[in-house]
Amino acid sequence: MLVHNHGVEVYKISFIFPNQDKYDGECTRTLEGSLERNGYGVHTTPSGIIYKGNWNNDKMNGLGRLEHPSGAVYEGEFKDNMFHGIGTYIFPNGAKYTGQFNENKLEGQGEFTDTQGLEWDGRFHYTAAPGLKLKLEM
Template sequence: MPAEKKDAKKKEDAGSTVLTGIYIFPNGDKYEGEYIQNADSLERCGVGIHTSVEGSVYDGMWEGDKMNGKGKLTHPSGASYEGDFVNNQFKGNGKYIFPNGSVYEGQFQENRLEGKGQFTDTQGQIWTGTFRYKAAPGLRFKLNLD
């Protein structure tokens, strides 16, 4: 796992020692947050921020060395997802902002728009309905008469 550790702090959690520190991976990625030291590796757990050398940043909960729980993933393109993660995937409720500024808020399954949601296009028009990955049969335009 990480090649370099700095500023480690300890706290006890359910029989395991949870440490807090900064790690630089061999590829240059950086992790700052909570982890458990295993016999031959480290496991990210609790709250932490992982920054890739490409500029992607995940700030949120970790469990089993994977993004699990609430968090925010931001890409260098300007795209971002904030919501529920399960085993490194968007799953549950969340909000995805596309690089062009359009926004989807709703349900996700395996990194896909899947279920009830609302899409706001670049013109500010809102569309609601059920999304099925790249299809959205029966979307309804939300008319705002304000």
């Protein structure tokens, strides 16, 4: 299917890569004539990783959701295939972090809910969180 978007032809494709990854979604043609993932699409791998979201220049860019078979889920902003911006990461053990990410690292203001359901907030730098405070609902 062909859709016109600001003079750019957007194709809806279903494509299986040589490694058996599958992409269903929108793409555009580069000047060289190859197809590039651009727009909204769903990418799945044989191992069970699923990404649903926005693509730009053949990379995960913009808002999306990435699910791993381990149970880990990231939902939020992506930049060039990395968690970057504001997002929520749920760990396989059920713990959850919501806040700022910088190139796949937890960095900046955030909130962490541990496996016991206790909420902590503070500034995160990589995975260390100096000055983390327990957030109690009174």
